[in-house]
Amino acid sequence: MTSGRRRASVSLLAVATLAAAIGSLAAVPTVPADRCVDPAEDGPSPDLYCMELVAAPGLDGVAGHVQLDFVPGPFTISVTREGRQIYRPQLTVTGLPPVQDIDSTARAYVAWVTTPVFSPMINLGEVANGTVTLPPVSFDQFVIIVSAERSASVTERRGRLVLRGGSPSTRLQPPDFQQFSLAVMGSALDSTMMHGHSQHVPATSDSLAWTTVPMPAGIGMLPSEMALRPGATPFLPQARGRLPWSQRSQFTPLANGDTLTLRAGLVRRRIHGREYVMYAFNGQTPGPLLQVERGAVVTVRFINELDQPSTVHWHGLRLDWRMDGVPHISQEPVAPGASHYYTLRFPDAGVYWYHPHVREDIQQDLGLSGNIRVNDPASAIPEKLLLLDDLLIGSDGLVPFGRDHATHALMGRFGNVMLVNGEPAWTGQARSGATMRYWFTNASNTRTFNLSFTNARMRLVATDLSRFERQQDVESIVIAPAERYAIDVTFTGGRSHLMNRVRALDHVFGRFIQQDDTLGSVTVAGVRNNAARISADVAVVADTAFTVELASNPDLTLAFGLRVDGLPFITSRMMLLDSSYFHPVEWSGTMVGMNWATTTAQAKWFVRDVATGRENETIDFRVRQGDRKRIRLVNLRNTLHGMHHPIHLHGQRFLILSVNGVAPSVRAWKDTILLPAGSAADILVEFDNPGRWMLHCHIAEHVESGMMTTFEVEKP
Ligand code: C2O
Ligand code: CU
Numbered sequence: 084m085t086s087g088r089r090r091a092s093v094s095l096l097a098v099a100t101l102a103a104a105i106g107s108l109a110a111v112p113t114v115p116a117d118r119c120v121d122p123a124e125d126g127p128s129p130d131l132y133c134m135e136l137v138a139a140p141g142l143d144g145v146a147g148h149v150q151l152d153f154v155p156g157p158f159t160i161s162v163t164r165e166g167r168q169i170y171r172p173q174l175t176v177t178g179l180p181p182v183q184d185i186d187s188t189a190r191a192y193v194a195w196v197t198t199p200v201f202s203p204m205i206n207l208g209e210v211a212n213g214t215v216t217l218p219p220v221s222f223d224q225f226v227i228i229v230s231a232e233r234s235a236s237v238t239e240r241r242g243r244l245v246l247r248g249g250s251p252s253t254r255l256q257p258p259d260f261q262q263f264s265l266a267v268m269g270s271a272l273d274s275t276m277m278h279g280h281s282q283h284v285p286a287t288s289d290s291l292a293w294t295t296v297p298m299p300a301g302i303g304m305l306p307s308e309m310a311l312r313p314g315a316t317p318f319l320p321q322a323r324g325r326l327p328w329s330q331r332s333q334f335t336p337l338a339n340g341d342t343l344t345l346r347a348g349l350v351r352r353r354i355h356g357r358e359y360v361m362y363a364f365n366g367q368t369p370g371p372l373l374q375v376e377r378g379a380v381v382t383v384r385f386i387n388e389l390d391q392p393s394t395v396h397w398h399g400l401r402l403d404w405r406m407d408g409v410p411h412i413s414q415e416p417v418a419p420g421a422s423h424y425y426t427l428r429f430p431d432a433g434v435y436w437y438h439p440h441v442r443e444d445i446q447q448d449l450g451l452s453g454n455i456r457v458n459d460p461a462s463a464i465p466e467k468l469l470l471l472d473d474l475l476i477g478s479d480g481l482v483p484f485g486r487d488h489a490t491h492a493l494m495g496r497f498g499n500v501m502l503v504n505g506e507p508a509w510t511g512q513a514r515s516g517a518t519m520r521y522w523f524t525n526a527s528n529t530r531t532f533n534l535s536f537t538n539a540r541m542r543l544v545a546t547d548l549s550r551f552e553r554q555q556d557v558e559s560i561v562i563a564p565a566e567r568y569a570i571d572v573t574f575t576g577g578r579s580h581l582m583n584r585v586r587a588l589d590h591v592f593g594r595f596i597q598q599d600d601t602l603g604s605v606t607v608a609g610v611r612n613n614a615a616r617i618s619a620d621v622a623v624v625a626d627t628a629f630t631v632e633l634a635s636n637p638d639l640t641l642a643f644g645l646r647v648d649g650l651p652f653i654t655s656r657m658m659l660l661d662s663s664y665f666h667p668v669e670w671s672g673t674m675v676g677m678n679w680a681t682t683t684a685q686a687k688w689f690v691r692d693v694a695t696g697r698e699n700e701t702i703d704f705r706v707r708q709g710d711r712k713r714i715r716l717v718n719l720r721n722t723l724h725g726m727h728h729p730i731h732l733h734g735q736r737f738l739i740l741s742v743n744g745v746a747p748s749v750r751a752w753k754d755t756i757l758l759p760a761g762s763a764a765d766i767l768v769e770f771d772n773p774g775r776w777m778l779h780c781h782i783a784e785h786v787e788s789g790m791m792t793t794f795e796v797e798k799p
Pocket of ligand 2: 782
């Protein structure tokens, strides 16, 4: 053991050490101070997170730009409860003459923010030459203006315009008619290009065919896009004989030394009155809720009764790497009819989950996921575990999957039916004034949720592998695939709805659309007062107290991007037009037809070691057990479709140091980080668990298309 690993010691001394450690972390430069002027090769995209300001005619010496930072919070992006992105603008201006020189009645330069239609116009305060941090801004598209005004506190802009610039999102424009016609013509002229390999797809025995894909409300599709079909054989599980109905998840306590039999098999499920053939663990949706004591050792006998090979991965557990369920790395896939033993250990309290690590796009989506609660004896607050998912259902039933290659390889398969614990309308009970703890796990293929409860206060308590060092009140929680968050919810009366509220980006028409989904509701009755108080978590504070010296440069820089091969003309054309802007998070499945019809044979997502240029499995990253490494994760903007990636490290834990140079407001141990489009994040990984492990994007279609690598933690 090295000296920095005294994680059991809980003392005021440790708190002091943490303060010192954080102090030294903060002192380490992450990215250049002004990223607009001096964009780093391996830093955030200046094109998405900076705006150039243009000087008004006659003011030639004046120049300015705005750096768009995320507001520090517990998540890697900041959004409002409605889902609007919040930025903290840093305005830099040079060459401003004394204000009376440009207008004798003016007394102050004032910065404003407004929308592209110039309403409302909000005074952000007085500015001068140099750099100033302006109040947060949360418009989808906005314009920042500097003008010369009679006083700094004017509420209407009357004075002379000095500088002006639009947010990166204002570049979104409806494509012009010529482009449209080009795209349509191109597709009509060359149907081979448009259909990809789809003509060569053999018919399946059960004559499953691609029909169409359902559209979300308010989103348009081009006629030429409507003709696209995936170049893969359609697949859905077929019932042989009568299948059992799926049951609700059963609470399954396991004691040290116990053995659990876990069968993956086919079930019938009823959703909104219609019947579907799906998958389940032990016939339950979600799979059995396993509860164990911290430190226990449990055996699982996994039996594969699916129609395809599988494994079980125990997401987030720092277990023996040979039990990690990764095909061809820690084990061979378990063939249909075969079984496999896993020995699990649980070193950290918290909430974990299990899912297959073979064709997650199919197996996890069809219902193979379940939670593990590793007991936390300190908590007296009543708790509920809620597993989030979404399912894509069309008029003919479930939209088939690709048998040989995954469909939806661009953005991942967004569902149109949201599920909480497998139900489209989850219901709960609570008492008014009482506090409930909800643990959320996002088991969906690609959807990031922005969750909130109406008529309630929410306080963020814990995430993947630990509690936060401090609890924090939040407006909403942003949860990407594979992440877990715990919130304490105090209901203030009346009925409460669990909402997902996001801004969807209609790529075709270049506009933002509000999408509000009600995932469930809580009946609030009676009155009780156990409202929890804000507390600092001494154990976690001590735990995150690294005493290591941090190098200012990352030990490893990984870049994430996309390469395409043989995309239909219409798709590449539209994607190119769309690439003028990428939103930090792709909240919703727009560009529906193009996304659906693109398979993992055409879209190749990659992770690249920037130093060596090696990609995916060929990256050779080795560390020693006990090492702490700073890793920079760069989400490439310069790629045909830039989007967020939830990056997951197996078997270890890490702290998020910064996103685009901004440190989060509170820390906790994580195993998955949401990496916004075009951003650069630094994480500090504690490599404590020896073995061969995986690092990958947790969007099921992205890992399926190759966005993964392995690393080796060697015993000293
Ligand atoms: Cu839950 Cu390799 O992932
Ligand atoms: Cu990804």
